[in-house]
Amino acid sequence: MPITILQPSLAPPAKLRDADSDSDSEGGADLEGDIAMGRPAKRARTQDSSIMTPGEIITDDPQWMRGHGTYVIPGASSNTILSSVAGTLAKTNKLLSVRPLRARYTPEIGDLVVGRIVEVQAKRWRVDVGGTLLAQLPLSAINLPGGIQRRRTETDELQIRTFFSEGELLVAEVQQLYNDGAAVLHTRSLKYGKLRNGVFMSVTGTGGGGGVVRARRQAFTLDISGTDEVSGSEKIDVLLGVNGYIWISKHIEGEGAAAETSGPGITRIEESVGLNVYSSQNDIIPVDTMREIARVRGVVTALVENGLRVDEEMVTKGYAEAVEMAKEERDSADTLWLGGERGKRLANALVGR
Amino acid sequence: MSSTSQHLLLSPAELAYLHGSLSLITPGPIRPDGRSPTQFRPLTAETGILPGTNGSARICFADGTEAVVGVKAEVEKTPVPPYEFVASTEGRKGHSSAPKKSSRKSKKTTTEDEEISMDVDEDDEEAAGVNEKARVSPDWVELSVEIPGLRDDDSGTVFLTSMLTEALLADGEFVKKLWINRRFHWKLYLDIILISPPLSYPLPLLSLTTHLALLATRLPRLKSEADEDPMFDDDWAAATFLYPRQDTTSAKASNKSPKQPSAAAAAAPASRPPITLLVMAVGDNIIFDPSKEELAVADSAVAVSVAEGPSSETEPESESIPATSTKRNLHLLSVRTIDPPSRLTPPGVPNSVNAAAWGTMTAATPTTTTAATAPANESGAAKHPDARVTETEDVVGVWKAPRGGAKFGMLGAMVAKVLERGGVAEEVLDGLEGVDLT
């Protein structure tokens, strides 16, 4: 049936919150009670839910230090820590910080991110990494084709568009942060560079439900056992950018972000492998690999839509589960599509609900 | 900027991959989200969400694109043109030349006036036989589209508005439902709002929401006699549906009030408002409900507006209508080609020409031109001799914006695929029928 029209999902019934303020009727206000001017009304922390909301006092115990997502009132006695975002409390020995339920990506040094060139300037590129500010990629922070090591000259600046031009995707590492939080990227290694032979997708920001979680390995390889007798040799590279941008592509021996971890060593820079790092020409991709890439993309979408975290382990398990589901319904045509109901089934199977 | 250029940045490598996977013939196109070529994205639909309107509907996709339509109706005095005697005696010719002067004439209506002479509803004059019925005019329906981020006189918004209005007014049936008597008529305001910035081309979503809103629209029942000042029954439960329902179980199955003699309503129970479907072609594959990435590699795209006419209406004009139109009697209302954003996408650079890619070292990229497989040690910095050749021809794996138009046969096939018996249009109409109208 080409079109499925669902009934609207009813809004969760609003639990009648036990009204904190001592007003008689629901949400009313009475004039007699004295209005505490100045310090925020100190509310007994009746609920046990560990959800903090903005403006809520976390503690006024001087031993705690203030981390992300919290603030201190400059004027009054400055050891009352209040939460500035809605989220869960995180304590790292004496440091209090609040992890927001949903937030955009905040870059940190060493993050492996996927970015898209938004603007080309004289000596640098402005890269969108899904954060609050555009990241910078200076011309000096990229490998020249063929791995030559030299200072950048005028001609390089003139040929800047042959390296990266608007709209192109690249994988890079955050090298350093400006004080306003903007990231500076670099691609000075064989596992970074321009992305091709694959499909891009973006998952909403990290920090909370359904985002990419910082893990040991952000780039890994899936070998597609192939649902229909494809020779096992085909592999797929999956690159989970920490900023929620994901790249799924055909694995080429010794190239691409995953090559570093599984391919030959890094020693031979001048090898021919690094020469095509700025090419925007795709190689010939067999149909089955395209099919499996679409399946992996479906798995990731299902994980996000059902609020599960996206990391190497979940994606690998999800992909195996999807291949199983495809085997079961061998006859039905669209085994690839993993939205809506099928996505829920996959997610439940993963979480074992 | 052109109507579809919500500035989507995609890299040439992605575009080449997408085009490659969508134009596969043997197993059929592989779409990025794995859907089959005629499969629509799941959507949630509900009607009657705004109590203050005569009819309202809201549809949103799983990815969050959402549209809300509100329909409000007001009674308006029908302007009587001073040349009325000329219009009636002169018959047709006088009619078209006599200017329609009404007190509050907005500028837009003059072109509507011209369009009317091109349009199709003159024939009802003969059919109804009664002259004053002739004064049915398309200005009784005003449709406005609001897209966040675009100004309302932006060419994209205007293109959408005129397409939706055209689909509604093309067959002239709709305007007759707004007729009250010779002195008054209903003025219907259809306001369409796209809540989120458009993630994919908004046309199909807007037209489905309008379809549902019109189905849910109800007008208060007329109590007054023929040409008196209109008096309405203020019991909302007795209001009549704009599109009379089939014998649905709802208690107030619309009894066609005797005082509203409109040819269409009497003739057939179930005519339905039009829907507009977006169809796209990549290579030889025809794809429905394209997402933003798919539309960015489309060779051609067409918007087809279809409506279900009253099934028992006989079609005198066309000679080849199959007599036993069992299922639905679909009418083709309007077809427009959409300029696909693929023409605005940056071209890829083949390795043989790419200074930074040091020529075609890896044998895995056989380019069509024979001389292009330069020996490995030739320094790639020199521009390749036959760069001009690769510029005109298609190199495998390199994206190039499509040039020229679409083949005549392909456009015809796209329209045919929508209209065919048991095709996509009918299944979408069935799906929409399933939505229970509150």
Next chain:
Amino acid sequence: MADRRRINGPVGATTPPIFDKPAGPAAAKTRDAIRKIFLKTGITPSASGSAYLELENPNPQRPGNTSLKLSCTVHGPRSLPRSAPFSPHIILTTHVKYAPFATRQRRGYLRDSSERDLGVHLETALRGAIIADRWPKSGVDIISQKDDEGWDMMNVLSGCITVASAAIADAGIDCVDTVAGGVAALVCKDDKTAPTIVMDPVVAEHDSILAACCVAYLPTRDEITNMWFKGRLPGADMMVYDKLMEKSLVACRCANRVIVQELNETVKKGQGIS
């Protein structure tokens, strides 16, 4: 606020009183010929490319119904303003304008929605024809102005497409083919007779027009860059739809011959002088 600089005509348009019965409509033109087109390129020296098109007036003695006159100017390709983002291809902007005196009821200089709609159609038609990546970082403006009144939207659009294609060729912008516009319509005298398909319909002549379509066509590549169909066609009847389309393609080919002939003349004249 009153427009001080211009002296506007009388507010309501007045039509001449009709005394005698106008002569019967001229013999309806033969079905398979389109009206004669007069096309001239290079009429505005200040623009980099320009053209003027006029369609023959079917029955001159009828009051208030004159022929279609269109002029088109092309400015570009010229460099984009510094603030515009980098674009690897030419940015095409089209405007369709009605002269204030062009329609029965005078219309102001502000463009309304139908003109903008025509503008989008024209842009779709021309974008298919132009080779965009030959002119990176540049823009071209195409302004087509309708000077005479009494014609319907689809005929205006097909005229605009033809005159704009000639003007682009005159401006020396790379095109894959000269695009031409053509209109065909399904008309019927009255209920009894079966509907016939007419090429390049004259609106006033026909009693009722069931459906019409306007096509922008590339003859040598045999491709359609823009198609606009409107009207009421019983859906299952794809045959009538295809016949209508073929008829409009024939109209496009005739119009295209006029463009090619005009461009050849200017080239010969150009070589003759230099």
Next chain:
Amino acid sequence: MPLDTSTYNLALLRVDGRRWNELRQQKGQLGVQPSADGSAYLEMGNTKIQCIITGPNERDTKSTSSASTAPTSHGLGATVAVSIMIAPFATVDRKRRGRNDKRLQEMQTTIASGLAATVQGQSYGPRSTIHISLNVLSQDGSLLACLINAASLALVDAGVPMTDYLVACTAGSTSSYAAADEEADPLLDLNTQEEQELPFLTLATLGATDKVVAMVCESRVQLTRLEGMMATAADGCKGVRDFLDGVVRDKGELMVQEGAIGRGEVVSSMDLD
């Protein structure tokens, strides 16, 4: 038709059966728009508003940014751009507002400056902007107040650091300017009928702290009654804040139960490890 307040002091009930200090029925939902950074849907009585937040992100300098009516007001760091769109079918009789509608622009400026004072934007550079687009689906009184509440709810959903909720409420007084009766009661949370008849003001406070961020009063009212109206509005704001807080907590707990995010720890003052 003028609102007849004659029967009010008989049973002290307002035209929709509320007491003088009762808020209208409120419904709220977070994350209604998965593709946006932050989104919220809020109903106060029959005023229904949907708010979508994109950002804080950086509009690159040369991009053809869409015509967002952005009365940005520079807070400590990030700029806040607000654009309001009132649906033509929102009011009883259809009214299509043009682009440069003065009343809309004024409301946009008030909200932008109010939010800029509440949002702790210093962690983002001045170049990043927070785009707030508010769609009014139906309007029945205290529009500005409802817009502010919807915007601050959506900002919390977007994870933008804020000092506290920016909550707003309207308050009116039963006696029109002419009648000199002293013991006129202030009224809380007015609907359209009451707004057209009675003098009223909109008060926006920083959460429950009674610090006033914005106050708008466009009708004549006696000075003696102003103080009472402001106090009622401030208390109304407390009630609204509790409601918004409840919506956010429900959403948070839902996400914790679903295992989308780990359960946070609870700090207890005796924790001296």
